[in-house]
Amino acid sequence: MNAIDLETSLIHKKENRYFVLALIFSVFIYLCLFISIIFIFILPILILLPLFAQAIMMASIRTNGVRITPRQFPEVFAIAQAQCERMGFTVVPDLYVMESSGILNAFASRFFGRNMVVLYSDLFEMIQAGGEKELTFVISHELAHIKRNHLSKQLLILPALWLPFLGEAYSRACEYTCDRMAAYYTNDAEAAMNGLTILAIGKTLYKRVDREEYLLQSSYEKGLFVWLAEKLSTHPPLPKRIYAIQQYAGISSNIIFKTSSSRIALIIVLAVILVLGGSVTIGVTFSKSIDTFMSSLDGPPTDDQMLGAASEADLELVKSLLNAGGNPNAADDEGWTALMWAAQLNETAIASSLIDAGAQLNVIEQSYEETALTIALYNESIEMVALLLDEGANPNLQDSTGWTPLMTAAKNGDIEGAELLLKAGADPLKVDETGYTAEDYALDAGFDELAELLQNLGDQI
Incomplete structure (x- = not known):
């Protein structure tokens, strides 16, 4: 270079x-x-x-x-x-x-x-x-x-x-x-x-x-x-x-900083532009966010609006946006979806509304290759894990390194989550690029009871 x-x-x-x-x-x-x-x-x-x-x-x-x-x-x-x-x-x-x-x-x-x-x-x-x-x-x-x-x-x-x-x-x-x-x-x-x-x-x-x-x-x-x-x-x-x-x-981290809802930003920026310039046109020229706001007045709800409503755990607004033709698969530039926000916040009602409207369950975001299911597992949101699996989320979906949802549960010592995954058909014998299984990660983390559960099921397979 x-x-x-x-x-x-x-x-x-x-x-x-x-x-x-x-x-x-x-x-x-x-x-x-x-x-x-x-x-x-x-x-x-x-x-x-x-x-x-x-x-x-x-x-x-x-x-x-x-x-x-x-x-x-x-x-x-x-x-x-x-x-x-x-x-x-x-x-x-x-x-x-x-x-x-x-x-x-x-x-x-x-x-x-x-x-x-x-x-x-x-x-x-x-x-x-x-x-x-x-x-x-x-x-x-x-x-x-x-x-x-x-x-x-x-x-x-x-x-x-x-x-x-x-x-x-x-x-x-x-x-x-x-x-x-x-x-x-x-x-x-x-x-x-x-x-x-x-x-x-x-x-x-x-x-x-x-x-x-x-x-x-x-x-x-x-x-x-x-x-x-x-x-x-x-x-x-x-x-x-x-x-x-x-x-x-390239340092891995489970922490997620997401951009907050843009609706408040749009209102404030618009007010400032109107006061200083006396014209909405100036605002459109100098702010992409203002352009998004103005266009949303005429057409269906934007992805930013849907993501903002999900990130604020506003169930009524999510339903209203969906009824108005909003996109249930709304995502930001990194692939983070409204359903992922629901999983992050353990908002099962919002997740159900998005899924009923057609939200895809197995979308993988770009930064850490997470899905709504793995996000729910990281947060030990058992109700959300159960909902996603009942609706058909893939319990064996692997990222580019071979990491599975079951490995997430094993590394966190999440027995309840692991049991739900196994019940949904998760394969405990799958390995990642290092050759480790979910049982290996449970043992490394000191979760012997969970490791024993995974070993017994693996032996049965």
């Missing part, structure tokens, strides 16, 4: 999309200002004031911060220099460390061609506590901002950065890109995840954090204000950033 293809593969899929939307919106605002009599007064404020503030901030850092050089903190300079070489920099940006009153963070800045990376002192001290790899990730993340020209692009799309949701969405996508680039150029996903965990809880306690439990805790957080807190932030939630690194590195 050449350098261009490599860099393209590291860019988060939404970064360029949001940048184009932000650029179109900004150009529109610039054109409106250009034909307006107040253009002469607003343009200097719009462009020169942010530049002036940026220059003052960088001057303050240069006069108060401690610059990292081959003589001043040479070990950190060596880390930065090595990463610059890997990332294709011809010149090492100016590096500074500053006291931060306990704040753990770093940032990159740029002014008239001069790049700067600033490390806050508490984060900088990680190197004294054996956190050299984590510090390398943080430095590489900031270098990635410079490499991707994020700082220059922000000046170009200033009007869009003032628009709620759009500017923040672009910034969050940039953060995902920089996390991915930093993980690649450090070649250490574990250090990347540790570095993000440090930002959450500190440079000492991070070693005691159960990362999967931390992600699981965050994945359960839903609601309007949780959604607003994320969508109005320039940085994604730290657990989602850790989860994204896991996905990029």
Whole structure:
């Protein structure tokens, strides 16, 4: 893979999309200002004031911060220099460390061609506590901002950065890109995840954090204000950033972060566009979500509406959408279906309504090759498992590694689930690509009673 293809593969899929939307919106605002009599007064404020503030901030850092050089903190300079070489920099940006009153963070800045990376002192001290790899990730993340020209692009799309949701969405996508680039150029996903965990809880306690439990805790957080807190932030939630690194590195996890219902987002974005622009047309131009909303007024319910209703466990809305011609097999880009949402939340009534309307039982989603049945088994939702099997879900469906629903039950020690699967015809002798059976996974996990059950049935076969 050449350098261009490599860099393209590291860019988060939404970064360029949001940048184009932000650029179109900004150009529109610039054109409106250009034909307006107040253009002469607003343009200097719009462009020169942010530049002036940026220059003052960088001057303050240069006069108060401690610059990292081959003589001043040479070990950190060596880390930065090595990463610059890997990332294709011809010149090492100016590096500074500053006291931060306990704040753990770093940032990159740029002014008239001069790049700067600033490390806050508490984060900088990680190197004294054996956190050299984590510090390398943080430095590489900031270098990635410079490499991707994020700082220059922000000046170009200033009007869009003032628009709620759009500017923040672009910034969050940039953060995902920089996390991915930093993980690649450090070649250490574990250090990347540790570095993000440090930002959450500190440079000492991070070693005691159960990362999967931390992600699981965050994945359960839903609601309007949780959604607003994320969508109005320039940085994604730290657990989602850790989860994204896991996905990029191919690290398996049972945690699932799903996008919440888009209906609330559509209403809020539409209101903002109407207030700022006085026109629904502007909203359609700058937001794909608005276009989806407008088209849904005339035609049948959209897949997003069905997924949103299922994810919110809204039985009445699901039924209403189905009655209006909604798709019972609605799925997102990764193949996650409304029925999978019902299985995740153990909503048997919603699942029954979807199945009665024609929902397919054995759809496999792309990320982890799960089905509604395996999702129900992971959650030990026995009622849902029974319903899906009664309706005809395949108890012997294997993914690309040969993994079966019975192996899921065995690894979790789920005797009830295993008994339902066996009753439905699950084969305990099936093996995955490692040659393991469900009985082997039960034994490895210490579930002797379940292993004995599987062994007895296997002997009978």
